[in-house]
Amino acid sequence: MSKNLAELLVETLVHAGVQRIYGVAGDSLNGITDAIRRGGLLSWVHVRHEEGAAFAAGAEAHLTGKLAVCAGSCGPGNTHLINGLYDANRSRVPVLAIAAQIPSAEVGSGYFQETHPEITFRECSHYAELISHPEQMPRVLEIAMQTAISRRGVAVVILPGDVALRSAVAEGPRLSFPEPSPIVRPSDAEVEKLADLLNESSRVTILGGAGCAGAHEELIQAAGKLKSPIVHALRGKEFIEYDNPFDVGMTGLLGFASGYHAMMEADTLLMLGTDFPYRPFYPEKTKTIQIDIRGEQIGRRSRVDLGLVGDIKTTLAALIPKLKERIDDHHLRKCLRHYKETRKTLDDLAGGEPGSKPIHPQFLAKMLDQAASDDAIFTCDVGTPTLWAARYLTMNGKRRLLGSFNHGSMANALPQAIGAQTAFPNRQVISMSGDGGLAMLLGEMLTLRQHQLPVKIVVFRNDALAFVELEMKSAGILEFATDLVNPDFSKMAEAAGLLGLRAETPDQIRPALEQSLKHDGPALVEVFVNRQELSIPPSITLEQARGFSLYVLRAVLNGRGDTLLDLANTRTLREVFNVGKSEILG
Ligand SMILES: Cc1cc2nc3c(=O)[nH]c(=O)nc-3n(C[C@H](O)[C@H](O)[C@H](O)COP(=O)(O)OP(=O)(O)OC[C@H]3O[C@@H](n4cnc5c(N)ncnc54)[C@H](O)[C@@H]3O)c2cc1C
Numbered sequence: 090m091s092k093n094l095a096e097l098l099v100e101t102l103v104h105a106g107v108q109r110i111y112g113v114a115g116d117s118l119n120g121i122t123d124a125i126r127r128g129g130l131l132s133w134v135h136v137r138h139e140e141g142a143a144f145a146a147g148a149e150a151h152l153t154g155k156l157a158v159c160a161g162s163c164g165p166g167n168t169h170l171i172n173g174l175y176d177a178n179r180s181r182v183p184v185l186a187i188a189a190q191i192p193s194a195e196v197g198s199g200y201f202q203e204t205h206p207e208i209t210f211r212e213c214s215h216y217a218e219l220i221s222h223p224e225q226m227p228r229v230l231e232i233a234m235q236t237a238i239s240r241r242g243v244a245v246v247i248l249p250g251d252v253a254l255r256s257a258v259a260e261g262p263r264l265s266f267p268e269p270s271p272i273v274r275p276s277d278a279e280v281e282k283l284a285d286l287l288n289e290s291s292r293v294t295i296l297g298g299a300g301c302a303g304a305h306e307e308l309i310q311a312a313g314k315l316k317s318p319i320v321h322a323l324r325g326k327e328f329i330e331y332d333n334p335f336d337v338g339m340t341g342l343l344g345f346a347s348g349y350h351a352m353m354e355a356d357t358l359l360m361l362g363t364d365f366p367y368r369p370f371y372p373e374k375t376k377t378i379q380i381d382i383r384g385e386q387i388g389r390r391s392r393v394d395l396g397l398v399g400d401i402k403t404t405l406a407a408l409i410p411k412l413k414e415r416i417d418d419h420h421l422r423k424c425l426r427h428y429k430e431t432r433k434t435l436d437d438l439a440g441g442e443p444g445s446k447p448i449h450p451q452f453l454a455k456m457l458d459q460a461a462s463d464d465a466i467f468t469c470d471v472g473t474p475t476l477w478a479a480r481y482l483t484m485n486g487k488r489r490l491l492g493s494f495n496h497g498s499m500a501n502a503l504p505q506a507i508g509a510q511t512a513f514p515n516r517q518v519i520s521m522s523g524d525g526g527l528a529m530l531l532g533e534m535l536t537l538r539q540h541q542l543p544v545k546i547v548v549f550r551n552d553a554l555a556f557v558e559l560e561m562k563s564a565g566i567l568e569f570a571t572d573l574v575n576p577d578f579s580k581m582a583e584a585a586g587l588l589g590l591r592a593e594t595p596d597q598i599r600p601a602l603e604q605s606l607k608h609d610g611p612a613l614v615e616v617f618v619n620r621q622e623l624s625i626p627p628s629i630t631l632e633q634a635r636g637f638s639l640y641v642l643r644a645v646l647n648g649r650g651d652t653l654l655d656l657a658n659t660r661t662l663r664e665v666f667n668v669g670k671s672e673i674l675g
Pocket residue numbers: 180297298299300301321322323324325326339340341342343344361362363364365366380381382383386399400401402471472475493494495497498
């Protein structure tokens with residue numbers, strides 16, 4: 090008997106190196122789940138919400154660089170995937186989504202659960218096509234996989250349940266070649282021009298992003314010759330910050346004053362593999378050079394004087410021999426000094442005395458950073474956990490950091506941890522969860538139990554949507570609709586079969602973290618952190634505040650969360666940021 094399309098689909102995925110599918114089963118997926126069961130070569134990772142499946146697949150793809158797969162049954166089953174798929178697509182990680190469809194004969198009749206995934210997923214994918222005929226398989230599936238891999242994003246294959254059970258025409262997968270790895274760099278003349286511009290400049294600052302992955306050595310060499318400080322955008326943190334004598338921190342509202350000023354004081358800004366989105370944080374008068382593998386990214390965020398298309402590693406390798414060794418390192422030294430001071434200010438905020446309340450979330454983040462293993466994988470929820478991860482986690486080239494940094498969706502951390510732990514069963518995986526974020530996809534705690542995934546959930550419990558409160562305060566709006574009446578998360582965890590622990594004072598944190606990290610199974614540590622903690626942004630000008638609605642800074646807490654400083658009190662801000670009064674928003 091010939092195989093059916095579902096079997097051919099599974100065979101094609103296995104042939105391409107796919108190891109698992111994250112999803113929730115359903116009638117329209119029965120052919121596929123049954124083929125997985127019978128084939129025994131692909132595993133089915135049963136999650137509790139399809140959004141979790143898409144986030145998990147996105148995390149796997151981010152960490153491995155390889156295609157990861159999720160699936161949802163027809164109608165609501167695959168509609169639930171959508172938010173995680175947006176995230177994967179915007180993070181440019183290769184994810185294939187299998188969207189099952191209602192019986193093919195019913196399409197167009199307004200049938201039970203009928204949706205049109207070709208339309209629904211259009212905006213969050215590079216490819217979304219319906220398989221309605223056996224002749225289309227495996228070609229359409231292979232086009233989808235090739236698209237996800239080569240365009241680094243999401244592709245969706247839509248397959249009606251009945252079509253999945255029809256006999257295949259083709260005997261097996263058609264394509265069999267390793268993923269291409271072309272060398273992409275600007276032309277010799279362009280590299281020459283790039284070198285000339287940099288050699289002529291006297292204060293070069295590098296802004297590096299996720300596109301610097303794998304280019305650490307070249308980045309350090311280039312910065313060494315140029316004597317340039319390196320600022321990173323958040324998605325570049327895991328690739329840039331470690332073993333980096335030129336590191337001056339991050340920029341942006343969650344960033345460091347030193348990162349901000351290093352960019353503002355440069356005469357030439359060299360953007361390497363970054364799409365840092367916040368325009369008010371770019372210098373206006375500086376000469377800007379941008380290098381990106383995607384031409385369409387160039388000039389999106391800032392005016393650019395020289396835009397080049399190339400892979401960062403390859404382009405820097407071609408550039409470095411053409412760079413003159415700069416002698417004057419005044420700009421670099423100044424920025425490094427500033428970084429040291431900024432780092433100290435931030436570290437001072439991460440203190441905690443035994444028995445004293447409240448717990449500063451900075452302290453928790455720092456404890457976590459110290460307790461975690463050398464190759465831990467951290468995920469952080471959108472909300473204040475992103476802030477604390479950005480500022481207090483130390484990267485070392487082996488650790489990884491994932492968030493929903495480009496899409497900015499809450500509830501990302503736990504399902505991303507599921508994908509990370511599934512792909513790397515022997516590594517420590519830590520989800521830095523907000524209490525709002527955790528509750529949003531709380532059911533995924535059960536996935537940990539179901540698959541015995543030893544993920545450690547650390548809950549930053551502040552009984553609020555604290556990041557939103559921060560935004561409200563900054564905009565001069567009274568907090569409203571942000572209270573969270575929370576359960577005892579540690580007891581819920583226990584009830585779900587996880588180890589559940591609590592820390593209510595600073596001295597209880599380290600023992601609880603260590604106990605959870607040693608525990609051979611999933612665990613949750615609930616830590617009561619200060620609700621009113623606010624962060625000090627690097628600098629805010631009137632112009633920037635207009636362009637960046639998150640933070641108008643009408644009110645700023647002093648960083649310890651107990652004293653409200655009016656922004657009119659520019660004296661304090663001047664002390665903190667060392668900037669002139671006219672620069673500060675009144
Ligand atoms: C609540 C919240 C607050 C945030 N605040 C901040 C903040 O204050 N500061 C901050 O920095 N971020 C912040 N972020 C994250 C921010 O939204 C962006 O996600 C981040 O700045 C983008 O980082 P990136 O430029 O490294 O990555 P991306 O936006 O992913 O850009 C990477 C670029 O590199 C290119 N590229 C990829 N591979 C290569 C290659 N091999 N060679 C060349 N180019 C390549 C890509 O085409 C792309 O243009 C925040 C996020 C959240 C959720």
